Amino acid sequence: MNRINQIFKKAKDSNHPILLPFVCAGSPALDSLPELLVALQSGGASVVEIGFPYSDPVADGPTIAAAMHDAIEAGMTPDLIFEQVASVRDNLEIGLVAMVSTSIVIALGGPDAFCKRAKDAGFDGCIFPDLVFEESGPYVEACKSHGLTNSLLISPSTAIERAGEISKASSGFVYMLARSGITGERSEIPDIGDRVRDLRMKSPTPIACGFGISTPEQVRAVTQHADGAIVGSALVRRLIDAKASGKNPAQEAEAFLMELSTGSFSMDDLMG
Numbered sequence: 001m002n003r004i005n006q007i008f009k010k011a012k013d014s015n016h017p018i019l020l021p022f023v024c025a026g027s028p029a030l031d032s033l034p035e036l037l038v039a040l041q042s043g044g045a046s047v048v049e050i051g052f053p054y055s056d057p058v059a060d061g062p063t064i065a066a067a068m069h070d071a072i073e074a075g076m077t078p079d080l081i082f083e084q085v086a087s088v089r090d091n092l093e094i095g096l097v098a099m100v101s102t103s104i105v106i107a108l109g110g111p112d113a114f115c116k117r118a119k120d121a122g123f124d125g126c127i128f129p130d131l132v133f134e135e136s137g138p139y140v141e142a143c144k145s146h147g148l149t150n151s152l153l154i155s156p157s158t159a160i161e162r163a164g165e166i167s168k169a170s171s172g173f174v175y176m177l178a179r180s181g182i183t184g185e186r187s188e189i190p191d192i193g194d195r196v197r198d199l200r201m202k203s204p205t206p207i208a209c210g211f212g213i214s215t216p217e218q219v220r221a222v223t224q225h226a227d228g229a230i231v232g233s234a235l236v237r238r239l240i241d242a243k244a245s246g247k248n249p250a251q252e253a254e255a256f257l258m259e260l261s262t263g264s265f266s267m268d269d270l271m272g
């Protein structure tokens with residue numbers, strides 16, 4: 001069984017949802033990814049989404065967009081990401097997901113070629129954030145043939161019937177956006193209960209929810225319903241700030257994940 005499938009099965013069996021932090025490869029430093037992955041695992045992450053820097057990021061707010069720009073300027077490339085992941089894979093038990101634009105995939109030879117390289121490097125799954133559902137067939141098949149999960153995105157405005165089809169086409173987990181718009185930290189608590197309930201009636205695929213999740217309270221609100229909470233901009237900002245202030249980004253990453261994990265929810269908590 002794919003590592004990500006195992007992680008979500010274990011989470012379901014134990015009634016304890018998971019944390020899925022997002023990091024931008026090459027941020028806050030060109031060589032920071034391997035150390036960050038180890039730190040995030042120590043902090044409580046179960047799956048880490050690794051963003052491949054792209055010059056025209058999709059739906060990313062200013063924090064992640066700036067991180068991607070700086071990573072590209074520093075010299076980060078897909079080849080280097082594969083090398084860095086491979087260098088640390090044997091030291092990790094967490095799942096690793098490549099979040100990558102289809103433009104990069106095409107430039108690297110197409111879905112099959114990309115998925116083969118991702119698998120060889122140690123990735124367990126992929127997210128193609130700009131992939132149109134009607135055009136997802138080759139990507140879904142490429143992931144399947146190389147033993148990778150493929151998590152498609154569902155927006156708040158997606159009709160529930162279509163959302164169900166997207167969820168069924170996903171593997172590992174489906175990525176449900178908590179809010180419309182672009183990524184970024186928000187103060188309000190997302191209300192996803194009805195949406196998750198309706199989606200579960202359409203598909204058994206585990207649900208991870210992200211977009212604007214940045215506090216333990218928001219993690220708790222999300223994981224009362226979803227199988228996992230995705231945290232992106234808040235973590236990326238902390239890493240950038242840590243480097244700028246002379247702190248150790250990896251230590252900051254571990255501390256932040258431990259802080260967020262205090263908001264993790266389980267049915268045992270609910271039952272007292």
